[in-house]
Amino acid sequence: QQQVKQSPQSLIVQKGGIPIINCAYENTAFDYFPWYQQFPGKGPALLIAIRPDVSEKKEGRFTISFNKSAKQFSLHIMDSQPGDSATYFCAAGLTGNQFYFGTGTSLTVIP
Amino acid sequence: GAGVSQSPSNKVTEKGKDVELRCDPISGHTALYWYRQSLxxxxxxxxxxxxxxxxxxxxxxxxxxxxxxxGGSVSTLTIQRTQQEDSAVYLCASSTRGGRERFFGPGTRLTVL
Incomplete structure (x- = not known):
């Protein structure tokens, strides 16, 4: 059973567009929601993370929107650039060590 | 400073062989994780x-x-009698005790023929 459902599987946008990647979860015990960015041939790297007591967090061009009642969270990339082309993973974490990752979204930003 | 390193970066093996994948975590990180990433x-x-x-x-x-x-540092993942379905990228990550951020290595791409 997939603990975190991520969509879409792939996404193509024009430079300057605002891609949005969505994730949903069921377990209300999750208390940490990170997004990881992975470039080809590299391991994933933490991009931005949010806790459930806030509804939005922004770091540079990246914003997480969090809807606790709907058990959904999303990543928005403002003014997307070709260098943002990568695979993005959402995740949900429980207190302690356990993380559950989404299946990933391959983003392509066309110049 | 040095990040998480993994070796080899690529491994091609024949079905039925054993393989060992190595991970060197960030110095001082007490937590170490192995993940598998399939297409x-x-x-x-x-x-x-x-x-x-x-x-x-x-x-x-x-x-x-x-x-x-x-020694609380280097880790080895061993797969015995490899099968074709074991083909994947094997990722290692480390973190500090209680830290939520995972620091990932570049992975080992395993191909089982």
């Missing part, structure tokens, strides 16, 4: 080490998979 799949948790505690092996898919961590 179109997310990051599948395999095993977790925290300091000297017994490892959490709940994600290992079969008894052909095992891992050890020597």
């Amino acid at each position: 179109g799949q997310g990051l599948e948790f395999l095993i977790y080490f925290q300091g000297n505690s017994a490892p959490d092996k709940s994600g290992l898919p079969s008894d052909r998979f095992s891992a050890e961590r020597t």
Whole structure:
């Protein structure tokens, strides 16, 4: 059973567009929601993370929107650039060590 | 400083052979994780080490998979009698005790022919 459902599987946008990647979860015990960015041939790297007591967090061009009642969270990339082309993973974490990752979204930003 | 390193970066083996994958975590990180990334799949948790505690092996898919961590640092993931479905990228990550951020290595791409 997939603990975190991520969509879409792939996404193509024009430079300057605002891609949005969505994730949903069921377990209300999750208390940490990170997004990881992975470039080809590299391991994933933490991009931005949010806790459930806030509804939005922004770091540079990246914003997480969090809807606790709907058990959904999303990543928005403002003014997307070709260098943002990568695979993005959402995740949900429980207190302690356990993380559950989404299946990933391959983003392509066309110049 | 140095990040997480993994070796080899690529490994091609024949079905039925054993393979060993190595991970060097960030110095001082007490937690170490192994994940498997298959095409179109997310990051599948395999095993977790925290300091000297017994490892959490709940994600290992079969008894052909095992891992050890020597001296609280370097870890080796061993796959015995490899099968074609074992082909994937194996990622190692480390974190500080209690830290939520995982620092990932570049992975080992395993191909079983």
